[in-house]
Amino acid sequence: MNAEQRSQEPTETPEGSALPSPSRRRLVRGVAGGAGVLLSVHAKTALGAGVCKSPSAMMSGNTSPRPGNGTTCSGGRSPGFWKQPQKFSNWPAAGAVAPTFNVAVNNCATGMQNLTLANILTHGTLLTTAGFAGAPAGVGLWAVLAFPNSFTGGQLMRHLSAAWLNAGLFTGLSDKYPLTKQQVIDMWNATKSGGTYCPGSIVGGCGTNGWSSTQVINYISGMYDINASGVEPDLCKP
Amino acid sequence: MLPIDTVLHIAPYTVRLRSPLVGLQHHLDTFYANAPRGSTQDFIDFDVQVLPASGLRRWWHPQARFVLDGEEPFFPLPAEQAGPLFEWGMNWCVAQRPLGQLVMHAAVVALGDDALMAPGFPGAGKSTLCSALVHLAGWRLLSDELAILDPAVGALLPHPRPISLKNASIPVVQAFAGVRLGPVYRDTRKGDITHAACPAGSLCMADRPAKVRWVVFPRFETGAAPHCEALSRAEAFVLISEQSFNNERMGEVGFDALCALLTGAECFEMVYGSTDDALALVRQITGSDGKGAAP
Amino acid sequence: MLIVIAPGRALRWAPRWPCSPDAVLFDASSGDYWVLSSEGRRVLEWLQAELAVERDLLLSRLSLLTEAAEAMLASLGAAGLLVAMVDGVVTAVPSGVAADD
Numbered sequence: 001m002n003a004e005q006r007s008q009e010p011t012e013t014p015e016g017s018a019l020p021s022p023s024r025r026r027l028v029r030g031v032a033g034g035a036g037v038l039l040s041v042h043a044k045t046a047l048g049a050g051v052c053k054s055p056s057a058m059m060s061g062n063t064s065p066r067p068g069n070g071t072t073c074s075g076g077r078s079p080g081f082w083k084q085p086q087k088f089s090n091w092p093a094a095g096a097v098a099p100t101f102n103v104a105v106n107n108c109a110t111g112m113q114n115l116t117l118a119n120i121l122t123h124g125t126l127l128t129t130a131g132f133a134g135a136p137a138g139v140g141l142w143a144v145l146a147f148p149n150s151f152t153g154g155q156l157m158r159h160l161s162a163a164w165l166n167a168g169l170f171t172g173l174s175d176k177y178p179l180t181k182q183q184v185i186d187m188w189n190a191t192k193s194g195g196t197y198c199p200g201s202i203v204g205g206c207g208t209n210g211w212s213s214t215q216v217i218n219y220i221s222g223m224y225d226i227n228a229s230g231v232e233p234d235l236c237k238p
Numbered sequence: 239m240l241p242i243d244t245v246l247h248i249a250p251y252t253v254r255l256r257s258p259l260v261g262l263q264h265h266l267d268t269f270y271a272n273a274p275r276g277s278t279q280d281f282i283d284f285d286v287q288v289l290p291a292s293g294l295r296r297w298w299h300p301q302a303r304f305v306l307d308g309e310e311p312f313f314p315l316p317a318e319q320a321g322p323l324f325e326w327g328m329n330w331c332v333a334q335r336p337l338g339q340l341v342m343h344a345a346v347v348a349l350g351d352d353a354l355m356a357p358g359f360p361g362a363g364k365s366t367l368c369s370a371l372v373h374l375a376g377w378r379l380l381s382d383e384l385a386i387l388d389p390a391v392g393a394l395l396p397h398p399r400p401i402s403l404k405n406a407s408i409p410v411v412q413a414f415a416g417v418r419l420g421p422v423y424r425d426t427r428k429g430d431i432t433h434a435a436c437p438a439g440s441l442c443m444a445d446r447p448a449k450v451r452w453v454v455f456p457r458f459e460t461g462a463a464p465h466c467e468a469l470s471r472a473e474a475f476v477l478i479s480e481q482s483f484n485n486e487r488m489g490e491v492g493f494d495a496l497c498a499l500l501t502g503a504e505c506f507e508m509v510y511g512s513t514d515d516a517l518a519l520v521r522q523i524t525g526s527d528g529k530g531a532a533p
Numbered sequence: 534m535l536i537v538i539a540p541g542r543a544l545r546w547a548p549r550w551p552c553s554p555d556a557v558l559f560d561a562s563s564g565d566y567w568v569l570s571s572e573g574r575r576v577l578e579w580l581q582a583e584l585a586v587e588r589d590l591l592l593s594r595l596s597l598l599t600e601a602a603e604a605m606l607a608s609l610g611a612a613g614l615l616v617a618m619v620d621g622v623v624t625a626v627p628s629g630v631a632a633d634d
Contacts, residue, residue, distance in 0.1 A: 036573030036605040038555060039476060040612040043488065043564030052309060072303075072310045174292045226311060470553035472568055479566065490545065490561040497547045497557075 052226040054178040055211070056199040058219060074175035075223025076166025079158050083146040085115070091124070094168035095181075099124035099142040117147055127157060130164055131185040134192060141165065153192065156213045159220045160188050178223075187216050242266065245276035249444035250386070250395045251332070252280050257288040257320070259302055265321030268420045269400045269435055284331045288320055306331055319423055322431055325402060332384050332397065339395065340387040340492040342482035346380035346394050346448070347371045349526055353394050353448035355385050355503075356456050357481045363458030363516075366407040369434055370513045371520060373414040379440040380448060389495040392502075393447035398440045400433035408432055410513065452524055453478070453505040456516070464515035466508040466523060474505035535585040535618045536606065536626065542614070544581070558614075567612055572597065572605060577614065588617065588626075603628065 052073035081087055085105040088098035100121040123140030130141060136151055141161040148154030163177075163184045170177035179187075183199070190197035196210030211219065242257040248270075255266075284306060291301035291314050301314035304327035311330060315323045333341050343358040345368040354377070356364050364382075371377040382401040385394055400420065403411050411417055411434055418435040453474050454466075469477075475496065479488060488496070506523055510516040520526075538544070547557035556574040559566045569577065572595060579586060579594070588606070595602040609615045610626025617626045 035570055036576060036609045037567055037612040037614075038570055038573075039568040041476070041479065041566050042613070043566075052311065072305070470555065471550040472547070472553050472555040472557050475547060475557050476568060488559075488564050488566075490559075493545060493547075493559045493561070493566075501548050501550065 052178060052223045054199075055183070055197075055219065057178075072174050072176065073178050073223075073226070074166075074170040075226030076163065076170050076177050078221070078224040079145045079148075079162045082162050082165050083142060090169055091165070094165040096125040096130070096141060096165060096168065099140055115146070117143055117150060127161070130161075131181070132157065132160065132188050132192075135188075153213075155217060156188070156191065159217045160184055162224075163187075163220045179220075187211075191216055245278060245280060245282065246270060247274040247276055248328070248399060249397060251283040251337075251397075252276055253284045253286055253328070253331075254278065254282045255286050255288070255324075258290065259288055259317060259320045261318050262288050262302075262320040262324060265324060265420065268321075269433060272438065272441060283337060284328075284335075286324075286327065286331070288324055288327070290317065304330075315426070319426055321420065321433070322402075322423055322426060325400060325433065328399065329383050332386065338389075340389060340488075340495045342385040342387065342478055342496075343383065344385040344478070344481070345382050346385045346450075347377035348380055348394075348448035349377055349524070351393075351446065351448045352451040352524075353380065354452040354454055354520070354524065355394070355450050356454050357478050358383065359455065359457075359477075359481060361458075362456050363407070363510075364456055365401055365403055366410055366458070366513065367456050367516050369401050369403065369407075369411045369414060369417065370517055372401070372437060372440065373411075373417050373434075374513070375517050375520070378443055379436050385450075387495050387499060388447065389491055389498075391447055392495070392498050393449045395447050396440070396444045398436040398444050400435055402431060402433055404431050405429045450499050450503045453500070453503050454520070454523060455505075455507045457507060457509045458511070458516075459509060460511055462509050462511040464508075464510045464512075464519055466506045466519050469505040469507055471500040471503075471505060474500055474503075534588045534627075536580065536588050536591055536615055537585045537618055538577070538580050539614055539616050540623075544577070565613065567614065569609075573609060576606065576609060580615070585618070 052075045077087075082090075085098075085101075091098040101115060101119045102121045103115070103119050105115070120140070120143065123138065123143065125141050126137075127135035127139055127141060127144065128137060135157060139151065141164070144151055144154055144157040145161050148158035151157060163179055164181055166177045167179050167181045167184055186200075187197045191211070191213040194213075196206070196212055197216055198206035198210040242255060242259075242263055244255055244266075246253045246255060257263075285308075287305040289303050289305055290296045291303055300317040302317045302320040302323050303310055303314045304323050306327070311327075311334070333343070342355075345356040345358065345364045347354050347356075347368060354371070356362075356367060358364050368379070368382045372379045378396075379398050379401070380394055380396040381398065384397055386397055387393070388395050401411075403419075405428075408419075408422060408430060412419060416437075420433045420435070422430055422432040424430050453469075455469070455474075455477060478496065482488075504523075508516070508519045508523070510519055541562055543561040545559045545561055547559065549556075554571050556569045556571070557566060558569055558574075558577065576591065576595070579591070591606065592599060592602045595605065597605065606615065607626050607628035610617070615626050617624050
């Protein structure tokens with residue numbers, strides 16, 4: 001995918017927005033008689049969307065100006081990137097082994113080619129091997145990246161797996177992931193059973209401001225694709 | 239020492255800008271020559287650098303990067319687009335770090351201290367409408383993108399910067415009397431873009447907030463018969479929220495501020511097929527002749 | 534079966550704007566918001582005042598046919614505003630004929 005096409009644009013065109021449609025306006029006008037709820041909007045959280053920062057910087061607000069330290073943050077790539085067979089060449093650089101399948105996967109197509117969990121021949125790096133203690137035994141990173149809903153707590157494992165891979169791959173000064181693999185494991189250990197995560201560097205602890213698993217997910221997913229353009233394997237020419 | 243190292247007062251913020259890029263210097267000379275300058279002793283709201291890319295991209299298809307407080311929020315652009323990159327970056331700065339204000343995605347113009355706010359649905363023709371009101375009908379520009387509401391005073395703060403114009407709106411605005419456009423950047427991520435300078439009169443009034451009296455949702459449709467229709471405030475609340483809070487949740491202060499804004503305003507949808515029709519509809523909505531304050 | 538406002542909500546109403554029968558309701562905890570019809574607003578206001586109301590009593594207060602009233606309560610539940618409580622256990626607001634209360 002062309003990195004130039006996936007920029008974080010700061011103005012206009014929030015995703016999914018369109019002109020106010022006549023049908024949408026009728027709903028809000030209350031023409032649908034008898035209905036209690038005309039419209040229901042669940043807010044996305046403010047955590048991390050569009051901003052690449054370490055957890056401690058995120059928690060501390062970090063509004064004072066300071067000079068750059070020469071390191072540029074990268075938000076890493078999303079589960080949608082990591083799960084694609086076409087991107088498996090990035091797994092070794094991230095310190096992981098990709099899965100293999102019992103069907104041929106064409107490197108030059110896009111998408112998942114209708115792969116399912118049943119097509120796994122070898123699992124690649126397992127969650128437990130990566131350090132996610134208490135994760136389902138025998139299940140690989142790829143399985144939760146691609147099919148999170150097949151596992152209890154799958155969404156948390158999915159995003160933490162992406163974060164773990166990002167921590168292994170984005171290590172350069174110009175695109176440095178703000179978490180280490182150990183920090184990703186710390187997030188897992190803290191939140192997997194319903195607890196909250198607090199970075200060790202916060203002096204005095206987090207009090208009631210520790211992050212739940214939902215907030216961990218929002219933090220990690222809010223950064224995806226920020227300054228993460230340098231690793232596209234150019235497998236196929238149009 | 240970087241060639242550009244300056245502190246700009248871009249109301250209501252103070253921005254420190256450092257960059258070695260010649261293209262950005264041209265952009266500053268064109269659009270910010272009259273912006274008040276400060277010093278590094280002032281409290282800096284946004285510490286911005288526009289830097290060349292590192293490594294190969296410093297020389298080969300050179301790129302420019304927008305860096306805020308040492309962090310880089312989005313992808314680089316080609317170095318010749320340093321000017322647009324600065325403008326997009328400033329929009330991002332204000333939208334992402336509101337500093338106690340409620341920031342909504344909308345164009346804002348005013349007659350005297352009465353503001354008209356046009357929430358920013360893509361493709362609605364907001365920027366062309368904004369340019370027309372400013373250059374042809376005597377309205378002052380508060381912003382073409384960012385409605386900055388100060389909850390303490392219940393009014394919008396001016397943030398006058400160049401108006402961003404894209405594609406089909408460029409030739410339309412180019413024809414307006416008195417408009418001053420910068421260079422046209424071809425084939426950017428958004429197509430062709432340029433900027434229209436903020437009129438001097440708007441810059442002079444950059445310290446005067448304006449209360450919203452009209453919320454207008456513009457809808458440009460080629461060949462449409464001009465008409466406008468009142469919206470309920472509940473409807474306007476939803477539409478503004480939808481456009482403005484996509485990446486963040488509205489807090490309680492924002493909710494109260496938006497409700498207060500709507501309580502004091504009339505809300506309309508406006509459909510038009512030409513600039514003249516748009517100006518006529520605005521005159522109808524605001525009861526003004528465009529030459530002075532609304533009655 | 535009691536109907537209560539979903540736990541954890543910190544609800545705020547937008548002003549009663551003239552010429553606007555619809556009501557905007559905001560949850561300060563999450564940033565979620567809803568647009569409610571006038572009947573929906575009445576239900577929420579009853580529950581804000583009375584904290585918990587028997588489902589049948591709520592249904593009888595609404596000037597709607599039973600099916601419509603049940604659907605309306607269920608929609609408020611589905612939107613995350615209301616829950617049902619039976620013997621102290623929280624469940625979803627039922628959509629049709631309820632199980633034995």
